[in-house]
Amino acid sequence: MLSPPPTAWNEGLRVFERGWLSSNNVLLHGEPDEGAVLVDASHTLHAAQTVAMMHAALGRETLVRVVNTHLHSDHCGGNAALQRAFGCGIHIPPGLFASAREWDAGALSHATTGQTCERFEPEGVIAPGDVLQVGRRRWQALAAPGHDPHSIMLFDEQAGVLISADALWQNGFGVVFPELDGEPGFAEVGAVLDLIDELAPRQVIPGHGAPFSDVAEALARARRRLAGFHADPQRHLQHGARVLMKYHLMEARSQPWPELREWLSTTPLMATVWQRLGRPEGDLANWGEGVLRSLVDSGALAWREGVVHDA
Numbered sequence: 651m652l653s654p655p656p657t658a659w660n661e662g663l664r665v666f667e668r669g670w671l672s673s674n675n676v677l678l679h680g681e682p683d684e685g686a687v688l689v690d691a692s693h694t695l696h697a698a699q700t701v702a703m704m705h706a707a708l709g710r711e712t713l714v715r716v717v718n719t720h721l722h723s724d725h726c727g728g729n730a731a732l733q734r735a736f737g738c739g740i741h742i743p744p745g746l747f748a749s750a751r752e753w754d755a756g757a758l759s760h761a762t763t764g765q766t767c768e769r770f771e772p773e774g775v776i777a778p779g780d781v782l783q784v785g786r787r788r789w790q791a792l793a794a795p796g797h798d799p800h801s802i803m804l805f806d807e808q809a810g811v812l813i814s815a816d817a818l819w820q821n822g823f824g825v826v827f828p829e830l831d832g833e834p835g836f837a838e839v840g841a842v843l844d845l846i847d848e849l850a851p852r853q854v855i856p857g858h859g860a861p862f863s864d865v866a867e868a869l870a871r872a873r874r875r876l877a878g879f880h881a882d883p884q885r886h887l888q889h890g891a892r893v894l895m896k897y898h899l900m901e902a903r904s905q906p907w908p909e910l911r912e913w914l915s916t917t918p919l920m921a922t923v924w925q926r927l928g929r930p931e932g933d934l935a936n937w938g939e940g941v942l943r944s945l946v947d948s949g950a951l952a953w954r955e956g957v958v959h960d961a
């Protein structure tokens with residue numbers, strides 16, 4: 651017998667809004683005996699908290715699967731801990747399945763971005779076109795390249811709910827990582843924004859920040875931001891460098907400047923961005939100090955007595 655469609659956008663699901671170091675989690679409750687599915691697992695450093703939150707939210711329900719929208723460390727870092735705690739399978743987009751199986755940290759971006767992510771064992775894939783049926787909801791997986799070439803989104807057409815990952819936030823979208831590496835990505839971001847416009851979701855659950863329903867306004871903001879980056883790709887490179895450094899400090903919490911310099915010189919993507927900007931200052935560390943100063947000036951980081959702190 652077919653069940654009636656959900657009536658409220660959040661019926662049968664629960665959104666855990668986390669911070670910026672950790673992606674949000676979306677817990678999709680199943681029918682009795684079906685088990686629940688969790689979309690995205692947050693960061694490794696918050697894994698114990700993620701497991702505790704899921705234990706509390708699940709009660710007697712089992713967690714049968716974790717699905718990752720993409721494999722950035724803030725979305726899949728909790729996979730290993732969830733796997734240990736619940737014995738759940740982990741399904742990821744197909745593009746990096748082989749790399750994740752072998753744990754090729756370079757291909758997975760955790761090494762090139764200088765980020766931390768605990769190894770996990772993927773069990774299967776969720777590919778664009780697949781339908782994830784959980785409880786009364788049918789979520790269609792959609793390709794969402796741009797921020798990450800392999801990312802997917804999940805769309806429940808009947809309820810008009812989109813899990814957008816980092817393709818659309820209420821105020822912007824995630825750094826367009828391929829562009830930092832000299833690969834095209836802006837056109838893909840634009841095409842995904844067009845796709846979201848066509849889907850016309852009534853509610854968006856982003857990878858970071860609160861769920862929102864003013865989707866047209868968010869799309870307009872994202873398109874303006876994209877046009878600005880497109881017109882001035884150097885601005886996007888500088889933005890990317892600031893995001894990478896801020897994210898690293900969110901992981902490290904605080905770090906003496908010499909150690910941060912060491913991180914700069916051992917993080918390939920920072921060197922790539924510096925080179926693509928035309929090697930400003932003629933020295934990676936001097937340029938990095940300028941990136942740090944701009945983050946301190948904006949209040950994103952603090953720098954006291956030679957130690958840099960997340961602010």
Ligand SMILES: [Zn+2]
Binds near residue numbers: 722797798816
């Ligand atoms: Zn991401």
